[in-house]
Amino acid sequence: MNALGQLMLMRLRMLLRQPEVLFWTFLFPLVTSVMLGLAFRNDTLGPVRVAVAEGPGAQALVEKLKDVPELSAGIESEAAARRRLARGQLALVLLPGETPEALVDPSQQDGRTARLLVARALAAAPPDADASLKSTPVSEPGNRYIDFLIPGLLGLSLMSNSLWVVAGSLVSMRGGRLLKRLSATPMRRSHFFLSFMLARSVFALVEVLFFCAFARWLFGVPMFGSYATLTLVGLVGSLCFAALGVLVSIRARSEESMGGLVNLVSMPMMFLSGVFFASDNFPSWLQPVIALLPLTAVNDSLRAVMLDGAGLLSLATPMAVLAAWTVLPLVLALRLFRWT
Structure with missing residues (x-):
């Protein structure tokens, strides 16, 4: 085989060893087709x-x-x-x-x-x-599609940024052998993980306030609830997704594999959790699973506060879901984490 053939073969092998290439080539079209097929299935038209x-x-x-x-x-x-x-x-x-x-x-x-x-x-x-x-x-604020869409986009932004920032930072530190150096210090693993999660929450506070101001100024999206409650929901959501990001980083050994795992975690929720359209479009047998997803809890809570004026006490169920998705990944990460 000539030099060009050898170089092409080398490049193909490198591509096949990158999980994100396999994800976007095979898994992403499959997941997208299945999710949208379930949401907009060609059943007999109902009333x-x-x-x-x-x-x-x-x-x-x-x-x-x-x-x-x-x-x-x-x-x-x-x-x-x-x-x-x-x-x-x-x-x-x-x-x-x-x-x-x-x-x-x-x-x-x-x-x-x-x-x-x-x-x-x-x-x-x-x-x-x-x-x-x-x-x-009907097009007044609170009853438009854009009013439904904005809280979903905010929840999607909180999830995506938390997963990519936290998981990416930890994987980068492992690749640079910084984690191995930190293993020689008396630092607790719990403090190490919490520092990433809390730092992400501080940034999420700015993200929520900016998103609300932008939506109010450009689209006139109303706020019927309390900004304090909305901000608290955003902070709890960012902590939850940051904990998931920590768990993803435990499994990922390189930035390439990290990208594939983050997409594997986030893509189903992007379709199922009512970001762009109501999750009621999915079959009834799938609704219990959708209700337990963290992004569903975040989106439902954000919409309830912004559009229905819901208080914190009425959000007990979604907050419990987020608390479970925060604690369980963090506990698993503490048990599975290795400095090297």
């Missing part, structure tokens, strides 16, 4: 989901809508229905009254279909019933 706001005449409207098999209608409070409309869980909210009013998010594809189906249901009502329908696009 379009519509909510009728509580009030006089609500039950009568529901009875009319039930005559259209393509609609699934129920009665909810107006505030809850508006929130579900903003999160893409409803296609339309119908406000009862002398002239029923349909609230539709213009950014949702099912909105126009739902409005036409509701109008058809009301038009098919008895002649003495009011068949008119007023349509109102």
Whole structure:
């Protein structure tokens, strides 16, 4: 074999020995296809989901809508229905009254279909019933897709930065033989790991505040809850993902293998945990697993504070999930860590 062939063969062997190359070439397309296939699977189209706001005449409207098999209608409070409309869980909210009013998010594809189906249901009502329908696009802050998206992007940023920064720093120190030198000191491993986690949390504080200011200034994203509660959620989330980053660094022996492991940890959560679309799109059998993911807990908590005005006490369950994902990886890292 000539020199060019030998060089090409050498380069191919080097590529195959890099985990990140194998991840992006084979595993990433596979994971992406499976996740998006589950979220937007080509099942038989179900009924379009519509909510009728509580009030006089609500039950009568529901009875009319039930005559259209393509609609699934129920009665909810107006505030809850508006929130579900903003999160893409409803296609339309119908406000009862002398002239029923349909609230539709213009950014949702099912909105126009739902409005036409509701109008058809009301038009098919008895002649003495009011068949008119007023349509109102909903785009005020708190009920837009961008309001749903921003907390998810903040959670994704906290996860990605914590994993890459903490794991990358530890792997780099191992590659530079700095960890071997530190083994000669009386420093505790727990203090060593906590220093990385706490330093990352300080940076996360700036990250949360900057993200909120940017979203408020550019998109007018509201804040119905407390900035202190939101900041605390961000700090707890960054500690959790930093602990995962510490555990990843234990397994990774090089920066190349570290990249593959970080992607393996973060990519499924990026799709499953409701960053870009509601996690309700996934099958019901997968929902218990999704609820236990740390990014799901962070995203749900951030949205609850920003859009629903939730207090810290109402976030007990997601905070417990984050606490478990912080303690367990840290305990495993302390048991498995070696200075050399």
